[in-house]
Amino acid sequence: MKRLLFYTVVGMQALFLIGMSVSYYAMDHWGETIWLETEPVDPRDPFYGDYVTLHYEIESFKDERWQGEEPPERGDKVYLIVEEGENNRFELVKASQSSSKLSEGQVEIKAVYQWHNPTENEHQVSIGLNRYFIEEDTGEDFERTDRYVVEIVAAPWGQKKINSIE
């Protein structure tokens, strides 16, 4: 009995780690690929240690894109709906605090609310993919421009990852 319980406890732990790994690869199969443009970054200094800091254009938007009364609190979950725009880049359609029905060609992305700037009517959210890890000492090879286009895969279960960056 005790042995069985022990095996279960250990098995669950191994399964959890395997699940984390599998879900990552499963995203390629079930996820949808979108391309997002980043905000301009200082091309001289985008590197902090071994990662690049990225801010996406869809992460800041004006009041009219916000569906709802009051802006939520910092740290609240928000849902962004994006749609394919010019040259394959995806753009924000609307943002709200609840998940909504998607039209053809739309993709929903989970994000976390950051802050609201009432004077400029601007909302700031974070989709959580703000760090792109690169191999150590390869920062030099990384092409330095002020805008990147990032290929992101978003899975139906809310997970997402950066596939490539150019």
Add this chain to the structure above:
Amino acid sequence: MNRGELKKESEKWVKEGVISSDQRNRILSRYEKNTRHLVLLTFAALFIGLGFLTFIASNWSALTDLVKMAIILFFLLVFYGAGFWFYNKKSKSVGLSLLIVALSVFGAGIFLTGQMYHFTSFTAFPFFIWSLAAFGLLIVFQESLLFIAALVIITAGQIYSGSVYQEFYIPLGILFIAGLGMILYKKGNRLLTGLFAVSYAVQSIVFIFSHGWSYYWLILLFLVLYIVSHFPYGRIHLKPFGAIAVFSIFIINVFQVFLLGYESEDVEYSNLFFLSWSILFIYAVIQSAMESTKFKWIDLVLFIPVFRIGAGDLLSLLLLFIYSLGWLLAGYRKERSDWVAKGTIAFLITTFITYFQLAWAFMDRSIFFFTGGLLLFILSFFLERKRRQVKGGEHI
């Protein structure tokens, strides 16, 4: 029987002629060999493990993700397997330490896998999974060390959640109260209870401040802790709750002395606060009246909220003085040296705070410290003399 006991015991057997001294040596050598074997084996495993770990750490970035994953899983299963085997077959302590290593591998595994696959987390969820694993092991083995491991992971996760996400992570809180609390209630010892209470105090602070509430809500949470310690079900091992609760509320009062002024504080949800406070406080008073020692009410003085009526700093000082003098007098009367010691320490701290609060602004710094030192010296002299009398009284 271990070797030491056997050595002593067998000496008698030789004297009594049960075995010869040659036979005794042969029996003893058997035990010696066995323990040395075990120690060597442990060290061997440890060194090989460390060797592997350093090798992997230095080549970590060169490995592909799948290989990394395989390595983590391999170590996880090997340490758990070895731990289980040692625990059941050879030595409980060696087995337990291997299990703890395995648990650490799991924790490291969660974060490494998360980093490998760019997982993003907005809560202390990884800590929750990790503490669930620790809790599972605790259920299987029922060992204090695993209780402490779960407690540490939960507390660390809660502090992490509070400082990084400004949020109290509810699943961790539930696991803490319902999971660890249940086990502690059924069977625990004073050490575990004390640690649990410390963790409770820390999590209370995270809970209150992450919601942006004012500090005085802590008074309620600490009062709950105090009441639980006096549950009249003969759960004697829950006593340390009371000590930690009183210690925490004492510190709050000290803070109040410095932070509160002549103006009263605003209270958000004031009805709710005072209503729940009254219920808890009345319950605590009844509880202390029903106990055999009639002096527990002295503790309760500290839980009176004074921030609302103005001059909160002076009133807090008053509470601290009532508390210290209360225990001092009760100690003298009942001739309990531990109460006297408690009262003495509290009294010295309170006097010092009062002095600091009242004299700091008016006096020259050097005179301030001189007089303060002198005052404490005289005080401690009298208190110590009185305490010795009590102690002497006990022996006569």
